[in-house]
Amino acid sequence: MxxxxxxxxxxxxxxxxxxxxxxxxxxxxxxxxxxxxxxxxxxxxxxxxxxxxxxxxxxxxxxxxxxxxxxxxxxxxxxxxxxxxxxxxxxxxxxxxxxxxxxxxxxxxxxxxxxxxxxxxxxxxxxxxxxxxxxxxxxxxxxxxxxxxxxxxxxxxxxxxxxxxxxxxxxxxxxxxxxxxxxxxxxxxxxxxxxxxxxxxxxxxxxxxxxxxxxxxxxxxxxxxxxxxxxxxxxxxxxxxxxxxxxxxxxxxxxxxxxxxxxxxxxxxxxxxxxxxxxxxxxxxxxxxxxxxxxxxxxxxxxxxxxxxIISSSAFATSASKVSGTTRVASAKFTTAATVDSCADIPAWVANVAYNSAQNVIHNGHLFTAKTLTAGSTPGSASSDWTDNGVCASYNAPIPTQTxxxxxxxxxxxxxxx
Structure with missing residues (x-):
């Protein structure tokens, strides 16, 4: 879990x-x-x-x-x-x-x-x-x-x-x-x-x-x-x-x-x-x-x-944090980029998994970062809780598991x- x-x-x-x-x-x-x-x-x-x-x-x-x-x-x-x-x-x-x-x-x-x-x-x-x-x-x-x-x-x-x-x-x-x-x-x-x-x-x-x-x-x-x-x-x-x-x-x-x-x-x-x-x-x-x-x-x-x-912008605006081998960067750090060089080992987004603020996922070939604690909000949707960082040039996403x-x-x- x-x-x-x-x-x-x-x-x-x-x-x-x-x-x-x-x-x-x-x-x-x-x-x-x-x-x-x-x-x-x-x-x-x-x-x-x-x-x-x-x-x-x-x-x-x-x-x-x-x-x-x-x-x-x-x-x-x-x-x-x-x-x-x-x-x-x-x-x-x-x-x-x-x-x-x-x-x-x-x-x-x-x-x-x-x-x-x-x-x-x-x-x-x-x-x-x-x-x-x-x-x-x-x-x-x-x-x-x-x-x-x-x-x-x-x-x-x-x-x-x-x-x-x-x-x-x-x-x-x-x-x-x-x-x-x-x-x-x-x-x-x-x-x-x-x-x-x-x-x-x-x-x-x-x-x-x-x-x-x-x-x-x-x-x-x-x-x-x-x-x-x-x-x-x-x-x-x-x-x-x-x-x-x-x-x-x-x-x-x-x-x-x-x-x-x-x-x-x-x-x-x-x-x-x-x-x-x-x-x-x-x-x-x-x-x-x-x-x-x-x-x-x-x-x-x-x-x-x-x-x-508020916490995200003050704590992470100038730096990235390393969590469980995956770099997690706050949404305030990112602007939409045309291409992301590598998304290796970033997990694919799963609808019924809850994600912490600043956590990264892959969805439809793009790298997204959670703006806040979120569950069920689809990356890229109009009401999305995610920042789109651009298309992944390459990635090898782990198989997602349900929570x-x-x-x-x-x-x-x-x-x-x-």
């Missing part, structure tokens, strides 16, 4: 705005609406809220988009048929977004009675939503990119058996699958610490809201505990490269407490990034709240971009009370 941090991960599915407002015009839109947004890089679909129901199959609640009350269910089950969403999911993935399924939620019926039951449930999720096959696939032929655990109640046992089964099934797959989690900020999390310490996670989206350790207490060392999560990532986590995200409400109505404005959140993210190498990015709850609140996700990204530009879901996203917060 790369150490680059991503900017935007946004939960979708619970219509958090609709839970606190009555103006239906601003209720949660279809998934594809948000995938037109370059700021959002990964989207967990929330939630699979019932693990075992009629027919021994789970149930989904995607609020005003797809649920067991308003939509058809598969015969003999309480599993809604959301296959109309397949095109939306595939469009998001085609745009470079990572789309995963979040299990649990604040009101989810989560838990297992044995390791065998948890393992069997892994088979069920694989066949219904991931790389397997079943006659009752809720999202039709769309194949999601992994799972997210948001366990806030029920049993805490045997989740390791569930995740290990997903990992085992994914090990021989032709695509990358991701495992993430969303614990609450008090460390250790009461419900998720058991599984977090037992199996490898790609990213953890810590909910720094609705608790004493929320974002408004960032300057209180007795309350703000990102350092505890950083210590967990480096010394306890199975995957020592796991990334820790700052989970934040996307609006004052998205959570009971913990909201801070976009500028404050950006400053917290920047300071945390400078202190802790485990920092992965920002998670927001949720997309519906972010869009109505002045495009909160975009405001946070722009604030980070502005700060990075984890953790690295490609900011996420909006969950239900208003989550």
């Amino acid at each position: 790369s150490t680059n941090a991503s900017l935007s991960l946004s939960y979708w599915g619970q219509n958090s705005y609709g839970a606190t407002h009555t103006d239906t015009a601003n209720f949660q839109k279809n998934l594809s609406y948000y995938c037109q947004d370059e700021t959002i890089d990964a989207i967990p679909l929330a939630f699979l809220n019932v693990f075992f129901s009629t027919g021994n199959l789970p149930s989904l609640d995607l609020s005003n988009i797809c649920n067991v009350v308003d939509d058809a269910v598969f015969s003999g089950t309480n599993l809604p048929d959301c296959s109309f969403m397949a095109a939306d999911i595939q469009a998001c993935q085609a745009a470079g977004k990572i789309v995963t399924l979040s299990l649990g939620g604040a009101t989810g019926g989560a838990g297992f009675s044995s390791a065998d039951e948890a393992t069997s449930f892994g088979d069920t999720i694989w066949n219904l939503f991931l790389g397997g096959s079943n006659d009752t696939r809720p999202f039709g032929d769309a194949v999601l990119d992994g799972i997210d655990l948001d366990i806030e109640g029920g049993s805490t046992q045997y989740f390791d058996s569930f995740v290990n089964r997903i990992r085992s099934l994914a090990s021989s797959a032709s695509k990358q699958y991701y495992v993430t989690g969303a614990p609450q900020c008090p460390y250790p999390d009461a419900y998720m610490s058991t599984v977090l310490n037992a199996v490898a996670f790609d990213a953890v989206y810590v909910q720094f809201y609705n608790n004493y350790c929320g974002l408004p207490n960032f300057n209180d060392s007795n309350s703000w505990d990102f350092s505890s999560w950083d210590d967990w990532a480096k010394n306890t986590a199975v995957n020592k490269d796991v990334k820790i995200y700052i989970g934040a409400p996307a609006s004052s109505t998205a959570a009971n407490s913990g909201y801070v404005d976009a500028s404050t959140l950006a400053n917290i993210a920047l300071e945390t990034r400078s202190q802790y190498s485990s920092f992965g990015g920002v998670m927001l709850w949720d997309a519906s709240q972010a869009y109505v609140n002045g495009r909160f996700d975009e405001a946070v990204k722009n604030a980070i971009r502005e700060s990075d530009s 984890s879901a953790a690295q490609s996203a900011l996420s909006p917060a969950r239900s208003p009370t989550r």
Whole structure:
């Protein structure tokens, strides 16, 4: 897993705005609406809220988009048929977004009675939503990119058996699958610490809201505990490269407490990034709240971009820095050149990889340098976060690899009370 941090991960599915407002015009839109947004890089679909129901199959609640009350269910089950969403999911993935399924939620019926039951449930999720096959696939032929655990109640046992089964099934797959989690900020999390310490996670989206350790207490060392999560990532986590995200409400109505404005959140993210190498990015709850609140996700990204530009121009305007054998020069240093003599060993750009400010990539035969921390912004596009340094006379780019879901996203917060 790369150490680059991503900017935007946004939960979708619970219509958090609709839970606190009555103006239906601003209720949660279809998934594809948000995938037109370059700021959002990964989207967990929330939630699979019932693990075992009629027919021994789970149930989904995607609020005003797809649920067991308003939509058809598969015969003999309480599993809604959301296959109309397949095109939306595939469009998001085609745009470079990572789309995963979040299990649990604040009101989810989560838990297992044995390791065998948890393992069997892994088979069920694989066949219904991931790389397997079943006659009752809720999202039709769309194949999601992994799972997210948001366990806030029920049993805490045997989740390791569930995740290990997903990992085992994914090990021989032709695509990358991701495992993430969303614990609450008090460390250790009461419900998720058991599984977090037992199996490898790609990213953890810590909910720094609705608790004493929320974002408004960032300057209180007795309350703000990102350092505890950083210590967990480096010394306890199975995957020592796991990334820790700052989970934040996307609006004052998205959570009971913990909201801070976009500028404050950006400053917290920047300071945390400078202190802790485990920092992965920002998670927001949720997309519906972010869009109505002045495009909160975009405001946070722009604030980070502005700060990075100031740092970039002052720190790198006159010199280049050598990082991992690759020269990285700030955007302020470069002007567009006709030809670059050599681009040897510069990696090719990959849509779902997050890049640090001043990092170099190759795209369409050109050498580009990131102007700021960026993920999902195509080099050379009109809204590009990249400086075009010219055509490479020669290059031998390494084969690019995908990052984890953790690295490609900011996420909006969950239900208003989550």
